[in-house]
Amino acid sequence: MKISGLSQACENNKEPILAQLEHMFAHTNTVLEIGSGTGQHALHFAPRLPHLIWQPSDLAYNHALINEVISYAKSGNIASPLALDLAEPWPVERVDGIFTANTLHIVSTDLVVSFFAGVAKHLATNGVLCIYGPFNYQGEYTSASNAQFDAHLRARDPQSGIRDQGWVVELANTAGLELKADVAMPANNRLLHFVRR
Ligand SMILES: C[S@@+](CC[C@H](N)C(=O)[O-])C[C@H]1O[C@@H](n2cnc3c(N)ncnc32)[C@H](O)[C@@H]1O
Numbered sequence: 765m766k767i768s769g770l771s772q773a774c775e776n777n778k779e780p781i782l783a784q785l786e787h788m789f790a791h792t793n794t795v796l797e798i799g800s801g802t803g804q805h806a807l808h809f810a811p812r813l814p815h816l817i818w819q820p821s822d823l824a825y826n827h828a829l830i831n832e833v834i835s836y837a838k839s840g841n842i843a844s845p846l847a848l849d850l851a852e853p854w855p856v857e858r859v860d861g862i863f864t865a866n867t868l869h870i871v872s873t874d875l876v877v878s879f880f881a882g883v884a885k886h887l888a889t890n891g892v893l894c895i896y897g898p899f900n901y902q903g904e905y906t907s908a909s910n911a912q913f914d915a916h917l918r919a920r921d922p923q924s925g926i927r928d929q930g931w932v933v934e935l936a937n938t939a940g941l942e943l944k945a946d947v948a949m950p951a952n953n954r955l956l957h958f959v960r961r
Pocket residue numbers: 771774798799800801802822823826848849850851864865866867870871875
């Protein structure tokens with residue numbers, strides 16, 4: 765695939781994430797991905813999760829790249845990207861899976877709260893939510909590199925930054941979800957697996 769603007773981090777993390785999603789989304793019919801970015805995760809995951817439909821979404825300006833990347837898909841289970849801005853109502857009805865990678869530390873604190881309002885509204889009972897990215901625990905960084913990354917994020921946008929796992933779990937609980945697993949991933953990232961009660 766010779767496309768400019770691809771993410772090396774996505775290339776590095778896609779296989780370890782998929783190894784987890786194969787179990788977590790084993791009984792899921794449709795996964796709505798929030799903040800698909802380049803579409804590389806969609807392209808990698810969908811053919812290996814052939815029982816489900818992968819629905820990418822992002823701000824509209826990312827759609828040209830996502831469409832270009834997913835045009836390389838050899839499986840027919842990736843939908844065209846939806847324009848989904850966390851600041852607006854979501855253009856979906858009910859889904860039984862939601863995935864997001866590396867978004868909660870990019871968007872503002874208010875939009876993290878909006879994300880969970882959207883999850884509460886659109887995730888079906890027994891639906892699965894998986895969130896990948898870096899997290900803090902009791903306000904502590906899990907590595908020096910995460911501390912540096914957080915400083916970089918906050919210098920660029922004071923509303924962004926690595927979130928505390930406890931706060932995210934609290935928002936999820938309020939939205940009616942239960943934490944099933946918090947999996948350590950390479951490069952000091954985590955994969956949080958929730959189920960809607
Ligand atoms: C760091 S990128 C992560 C992309 C991809 N998921 C990955 O792991 O490489 C953050 C993503 O959040 C998206 N994003 C930023 N603000 C958003 C918003 N208000 N609503 C939805 N997505 C947003 C960006 O467009 C971008 O694709």
